[in-house]
Amino acid sequence: MDDAPMFDVDLRALIDVLGTNLYTGPGVYVRELLQNAIDAQTVAGRSDAPVEIVTDGERFAISDSGTGMSADAIAGLLGTIGASSKRDQFGFGSSTQIGQFGVGMLSGFLVGDRIEVSSHADGSRPVVWTGSSDGRVEMSDGDRGEVGTTVSVHARGDTRMWLAPDRVRSLAADFTAMHPTPVLVNGDRVNGGPGLFGEASGGRDAARVAFCQDEFGFTPLEMFDVDVPEAGLRGVAFVQPTGGDLVARAVHRAYVKGLLIGDVPGLVPEWAYFVRVVVDSTGLKPTASREGLVHDDLFDAVAASLGDQIQGWLTGLGARPALREKFLAVHEQGVKALAAHRAELLGFVDKHCLFETNVGPMPLATFRARFDTIRYAGNIDDYRVLADVLAGRGIGLVNAGHAFETAAIRAIVAADPTMRCEPIGQQFLLSALAMPSPEVREEFSGATAVARRAVSPFDCEVSLRVFEPESVSALLLTDDAAQIAQDRSEMLSQTAGEPDAWLAALSAIDDGQSAPSRPSLVLNAANPLVRRLPSLGDDVVAGALVRAVYSQAMLRARRSVRVAAASELDSAITLLADLATRDHAEGAPE
Numbered sequence: 001m002d003d004a005p006m007f008d009v010d011l012r013a014l015i016d017v018l019g020t021n022l023y024t025g026p027g028v029y030v031r032e033l034l035q036n037a038i039d040a041q042t043v044a045g046r047s048d049a050p051v052e053i054v055t056d057g058e059r060f061a062i063s064d065s066g067t068g069m070s071a072d073a074i075a076g077l078l079g080t081i082g083a084s085s086k087r088d089q090f091g092f093g094s095s096t097q098i099g100q101f102g103v104g105m106l107s108g109f110l111v112g113d114r115i116e117v118s119s120h121a122d123g124s125r126p127v128v129w130t131g132s133s134d135g136r137v138e139m140s141d142g143d144r145g146e147v148g149t150t151v152s153v154h155a156r157g158d159t160r161m162w163l164a165p166d167r168v169r170s171l172a173a174d175f176t177a178m179h180p181t182p183v184l185v186n187g188d189r190v191n192g193g194p195g196l197f198g199e200a201s202g203g204r205d206a207a208r209v210a211f212c213q214d215e216f217g218f219t220p221l222e223m224f225d226v227d228v229p230e231a232g233l234r235g236v237a238f239v240q241p242t243g244g245d246l247v248a249r250a251v252h253r254a255y256v257k258g259l260l261i262g263d264v265p266g267l268v269p270e271w272a273y274f275v276r277v278v279v280d281s282t283g284l285k286p287t288a289s290r291e292g293l294v295h296d297d298l299f300d301a302v303a304a305s306l307g308d309q310i311q312g313w314l315t316g317l318g319a320r321p322a323l324r325e326k327f328l329a330v331h332e333q334g335v336k337a338l339a340a341h342r343a344e345l346l347g348f349v350d351k352h353c354l355f356e357t358n359v360g361p362m363p364l365a366t367f368r369a370r371f372d373t374i375r376y377a378g379n380i381d382d383y384r385v386l387a388d389v390l391a392g393r394g395i396g397l398v399n400a401g402h403a404f405e406t407a408a409i410r411a412i413v414a415a416d417p418t419m420r421c422e423p424i425g426q427q428f429l430l431s432a433l434a435m436p437s438p439e440v441r442e443e444f445s446g447a448t449a450v451a452r453r454a455v456s457p458f459d460c461e462v463s464l465r466v467f468e469p470e471s472v473s474a475l476l477l478t479d480d481a482a483q484i485a486q487d488r489s490e491m492l493s494q495t496a497g498e499p500d501a502w503l504a505a506l507s508a509i510d511d512g513q514s515a516p517s518r519p520s521l522v523l524n525a526a527n528p529l530v531r532r533l534p535s536l537g538d539d540v541v542a543g544a545l546v547r548a549v550y551s552q553a554m555l556r557a558r559r560s561v562r563v564a565a566a567s568e569l570d571s572a573i574t575l576l577a578d579l580a581t582r583d584h585a586e587g588a589p590e
């Protein structure tokens with residue numbers, strides 16, 4: 001069995017795979033070697049001792065005072081790809097160290113062809129191990145005095161930039177910013193300073209603001225602590241001071257055991273788009289590249305828990321009016337937009353987000369306490385037509401003119417079965433406007449019939465009401481459903497006879513439905529011109545007057561006139577203009 005053939009590994013090819021598929025760039029070698037040094041010191045109980053990097057652009061060397069490795073350990077661990085001392089017998093990663101895959105050291109080959117490890121373990125002879133990217137390894141006696149390890153890499157010609165002191169300094173500083181172990185690059189400490197997670201005294205909050213500005217690019221509106229004990233996670237949530245991007249996935253900053261993982265999407269639920277978090281966790285698992293987190297059950301539990309904590313913060317705004325106002329000034333539309341899809345936001349939107357209503361701006365909860373039914377207009381035109389008239393009659397109306405407001409209202413109502421909700425369109429006005437007296441109705445019976453005939457080419461109902469102001473001769477009330485039905489029937493009639501399968505299908509659907517309500521021309525019996533209708537005695541003139549009134553109502557409702565209707569309306573107005581001017585023109589031809 002011992003003689004059984006083994007895999008030969010083409011190390012160069014393996015390094016290419018790691019470089020192009022696992023890691024985002026050659027700079028990861030700084031991170032991997034730093035992490036090995038910190039892990040070794042953690043195991044040796046010397047986390048407070050500095051890890052020192054010396055680099056001049058040609059040669060990079062990192063020294064630690066960790067456990068060191070004996071010749072046997074080096075042969076077993078470094079000479080065997082995938083071997084790691086950081087997994088237990090069951091293959092589980094260590095709770096204190098970061099590494100576990102046994103490939104990190106290979107990242108040195110991304111920038112150099114030779115890695116030299118000079119190590120001294122307690123009770124063993126110092127040793128030097130050299131590994132080459134062509135797969136050759138050498139071992140010789142070393143002369144290192146203190147226990148610990150120095151790993152050196154010599155730059156390949158094209159990789160010198162990755163060993164440049166400034167570059168190394170910035171990579172090391174980013175990676176170890178949250179770690180207590182002091183890291184020196186060419187003698188200068190690159191990490192430390194007041195941490196994000198210490199006590200409030202000692203500059204912690206200023207450090208948090210600076211972190212948010214540097215890393216997320218904004219000064220937070222508010223910041224608060226978050227923690228998820230089962231993931232050994234602590235963190236800070238920063239609330240964005242400007243409306244965030246609802247579509248882009250927000251990324252958050254994650255550290256594991258104090259070492260940078262990077263930007264991680266999905267760490268908080270998408271509805272909490274207004275928050276960015278920085279977290280440090282001992283339980284979340286880094287991916288093999290260590291530049292992302294494994295999306296396992298614990299990750300999902302963390303996202304859910306952070307969501308709960310952000311929701312708790314939102315709820316708490318109820319008792320903090322000044323901050324709530326600031327928050328709503330930038331995020332009101334955003335949370336309204338998401339409320340329909342996120343039960344977590346509904347309560348907040350219901351209680352605190354203002355909706356325009358015909359009795360002043362107010363949250364829906366306040367509106368509901370005042371009116372037993374949430375009546376809302378689903379578009380702004382309808383709202384404008386209806387708001388004042390209904391307010392005058394004591395009927396509350398919400399402007400749900402933006403699509404997401406309608407959706408938010410529906411979701412809020414759906415969450416509470418005791419609540420009543422009624423979308424209303426312009427036709428609702430018909431029931432809200434006063435009917436004329438029986439005498440006036442009687443007086444208008446003939447005129448109404450003439451009016452119906454006059455507007456019959458426009459597929460329109462005629463009703464008679466009395467309303468303010470008198471100067472308005474008529475209203476054209478068109479609900480969306482009626483308008484859509486009218487547009488569709490017009491489209492069908494224009495294309496009649498054309499063999500179009502899509503239109504045929506539409507027409508088939510149409511046949512199966514009961515006729516939708518048609519637009520209504522509501523004549524105002526209080527208007528002087530309309531009042532003249534019953535006494536005109538000439539149906540042609542009366543018809544022309546109704547069509548002129550219809551044109552005015554069209555203009556007022558900001559509806560455009562269809563081509564077919566335009567000529568009918570044109571001749572009506574010409575007739576009236578002719579009648580009105582006939583007696584004034586001197587010497588003009590008849």
Ligand SMILES: Nc1ncnc2c1ncn2[C@@H]1O[C@H](COP(=O)(O)OP(=O)(O)OP(=O)(O)O)[C@@H](O)[C@H]1O
Pocket residue numbers: 032036037040064066067068069077078083084085086098099100101102103104105106149
């Ligand atoms: N500076 C060091 N001091 C002591 N031991 C070390 C040092 N660097 C590496 N080792 C040993 O070599 C092993 C292999 O290191 P390598 O970086 O390849 O993988 P790892 O750190 O175990 O896992 P990962 O691939 O996840 O980083 C380590 O498990 C550790 O036992």
